[in-house]
Each structure stands twice: as C-alpha cells, then as structure tokens.
Amino acid sequence: MSLITTPFGPTSTAANVSQGIDLQGRRAIVTGAASGIGVETARALASAGAEVILAVRSLDAGQRVADNIIATTGNSNVRAAYLNLTDLPSVVAFVSAWTGPLHLLINNAGIMATPETYTKQGWELQFATNHLGHFALTTGLHRALVAAHGARIVSLSSAGHTRSPVVFDDIHFRHRPYDPFLAYGQSKTANVLFAVEASRRWEQDGITANAVMPGAVRTEGVANLRLTAEQIAQAQATRASAPDTFWKTPAQGAATSVLVATSPLLNGIGGRYFEDSQEAGPHVSGTMSGVAAYALDLEQARLLWEVSQQLLA
Numbered sequence: 001m002s003l004i005t006t007p008f009g010p011t012s013t014a015a016n017v018s019q020g021i022d023l024q025g026r027r028a029i030v031t032g033a034a035s036g037i038g039v040e041t042a043r044a045l046a047s048a049g050a051e052v053i054l055a056v057r058s059l060d061a062g063q064r065v066a067d068n069i070i071a072t073t074g075n076s077n078v079r080a081a082y083l084n085l086t087d088l089p090s091v092v093a094f095v096s097a098w099t100g101p102l103h104l105l106i107n108n109a110g111i112m113a114t115p116e117t118y119t120k121q122g123w124e125l126q127f128a129t130n131h132l133g134h135f136a137l138t139t140g141l142h143r144a145l146v147a148a149h150g151a152r153i154v155s156l157s158s159a160g161h162t163r164s165p166v167v168f169d170d171i172h173f174r175h176r177p178y179d180p181f182l183a184y185g186q187s188k189t190a191n192v193l194f195a196v197e198a199s200r201r202w203e204q205d206g207i208t209a210n211a212v213m214p215g216a217v218r219t220e221g222v223a224n225l226r227l228t229a230e231q232i233a234q235a236q237a238t239r240a241s242a243p244d245t246f247w248k249t250p251a252q253g254a255a256t257s258v259l260v261a262t263s264p265l266l267n268g269i270g271g272r273y274f275e276d277s278q279e280a281g282p283h284v285s286g287t288m289s290g291v292a293a294y295a296l297d298l299e300q301a302r303l304l305w306e307v308s309q310q311l312l313a
C-alpha cells in the first residue's frame with residue numbers, strides 16, 4: 001500500500017488546499033469551531049460553498065465566529081449549534097436535531113494534557129472528550145453520513161499519540177499514576193484507531209474516515225499547556241526535516257483537515273494518518289513525525305470500538 005502524496009506541504013494553508021474545490025450543496029459539521037484550528041477549517045469549507053455548522057460549547061462564541069466567517073466568505077449558510085462532548089444528553093440532542101445528509105464531519109474539538117479530572121461516569125476527561133464524545137456523535141450521525149453517499153470523517157489526532165497506545169487494561173488511570181501527556185497521547189491514539197475501524201465498518205456505506213495531525217499551532221489549547229521554553233526547543237529539535245516550519249498559523253494548521261475532507265486525491269481512501277498535507281510514514285522514535293504502528297492496528301481498532309460501545313451503552 002503506497003502512501004498518498006499531494007502537491008501541498010507544511011506551510012500550505014486551508015485556503016491553498018481548498019482552492020478550486022466546489023462544496024456547493026455539501027453539509028459540514030466542525031466540532032470545537034469557536035476557536036483555533038476549527039475556525040479556519042470552518043472558514044475554508046464555507047469559502048468553498050459548503051453549509052457549515054459550528055458545533056460548540058459556547059453558543060455566543062460560536063455565533064461570533066459564524067458571523068465573522070459569513071462576513072469574510074460571503075456564505076450565509078454558516079451557523080453555530082450547541083454541543084458539549086462530555087455531556088452525553090447534549091450529544092444525543094444534537095444528533096436528534098440533525099435532519100438530512102451529512103457530507104463532512106470534522107471531529108476537531110479537543111482538550112490537551114489537562115489536569116487529572118473525571119466525568120461523572122468516572123471516565124478520564126481527555127479520553128471522554130477527545131474520543132468518547134466524538135464516538136457517540138459520529139455513530140449517532142451514521143444514518144446522515146450514509147445519506148450523503150460518499151461522506152468523509154476527519155479525526156483530529158496529534159503527534160502526541162506517539163506517547164501512548166490505548167491502555168485497555170487501565171484507560172481511566174485507576175491503577176497507574178495520572179500523567180496528563182500520557183492521557184492526551186492515549187486519547188489521540190484513540191482518534192486514529194477510530195478512523196481505522198469506522199472506515200472498515202462503514203466502507204459499504206461509502207463513508208471514509210482519516211486522522212490528521214494539524215501541526216503545532218499556538219492556540220488557546222496549547223497556551224493552556226504552559227510549555228517551558230526548554231520543552232518547546234526540545235519538540236522543535238525533533239522536527240528534523242523542517243525545524244523552521246515548526247509553528248503554524250491556525251490557517252496552516254487547518255490545511256491538513258481541509259485537504260483530507262475535500263481533496264479528490266482521497267476519494268475512497270480511509271483509515272490513514274496525515275500530517276503536513278501528506279500521508280505520514282511510520283513514526284521514528286525521537287521525532288514528532290509519523291504514525292505509531294499501534295495506532296493503525298486493526299485488532300486494537302476493533303477492540304476500541306467494542307469498548308467504546310460498552311462504555312456508552
């Protein structure tokens with residue numbers, strides 16, 4: 001299986017990769033689109049003519065972003081809708097309110113390396129937000145995705161996935177000390193495994209799902225990490241191929257999501273991991289590039305789906 005290559009690279013923007021793409025008549029959801037990478041993802045999809053729903057926790061913030069996107073793109077088919085991924089009744093309400101086909105689902109919302117916190121179900125918060133909430137949303141919208149005849153799902157992962165596989169024996173850190181970066185890594189591996197299994201299960205429905213690493217972008221989520229200068233320098237140094245392109249703008253960070261959601265080069269392609277607008281090769285230890293073998297493992301992908309269904313049952 002050869003890697004997918006495209007004419008785009010680390011400095012390409014969402015506008016670059018969507019140039020010439022016509023999304024008139026297509027409907028898209030971008031989760032967590034009230035800030036950061038999600039805003040620029042939504043803007044590029046709207047620019048290309050899609051109807052875009054910003055699925056957000058703060059309707060005020062979401063509507064301000066929607067108004068700004070309408071003003072900058074001239075596409076009035078952009079609106080905010082309430083969704084809180086850790087509040088399952090809110091996910092159910094969002095799904096129930098959805099009618100008609102859904103062509104593009106960008107599972108972008110996420111929290112990063114947060115302090116030890118558990119949901120009322122006792123689930124570790126990053127796993128619950130980044131994976132389980134999106135699992136409930138996507139499986140809930142399955143019928144709408146089928147109705148689109150060729151729907152695409154984009155799952156925002158991270159190079160952080162190389163920090164940890166899904167530790168099935170102790171997903172919620174009941175028997176090991178909590179580590180915010182291991183918990184983030186586990187949840188971001190789950191995002192890749194989800195794309196692998198969704199593509200396998202739903203191939204006959206014309207649905208494909210892929211995972212992306214957006215790159216390092218100085219968003220609110222990253223600011224909350226309070227990384228030291230030393231940690232940043234260390235991470236930067238691991239990007240051996242192009243250290244000068246380490247930090248991306250939000251518009252550059254959105255490029256890989258938009259490419260994977262819209263490019264004709266990816267017709268029928270699912271279950272893969274992309275970064276810098278290219279499909280990534282295997283992860284090389286000590287770098288921030290590539291995909292870990294465990295994240296593409298078919299057996300772990302199947303197991304994660306079953307565990308997720310059981311947790312949400």
Ligand SMILES: NC(=O)c1ccc[n+]([C@@H]2O[C@H](COP(=O)([O-])OP(=O)(O)OC[C@H]3O[C@@H](n4cnc5c(N)ncnc54)[C@H](O)[C@@H]3O)[C@@H](O)[C@H]2O)c1
Nearest residue numbers: 032035036037084085086108109110156158216217219221
């Ligand atoms: N910025 C980076 O350097 C970087 C690197 C790798 C991966 N990522 C991934 O990119 C995605 C976007 O992150 P960002 O950098 O734009 O950060 P961000 O903090 O600006 O955006 C994340 C959004 O998710 C929303 N969100 C969080 N919890 C939610 C919940 N329970 N329900 C609904 N929405 C919720 C937040 O409100 C926020 O708007 C995340 O999945 C993140 O893991 C970012």
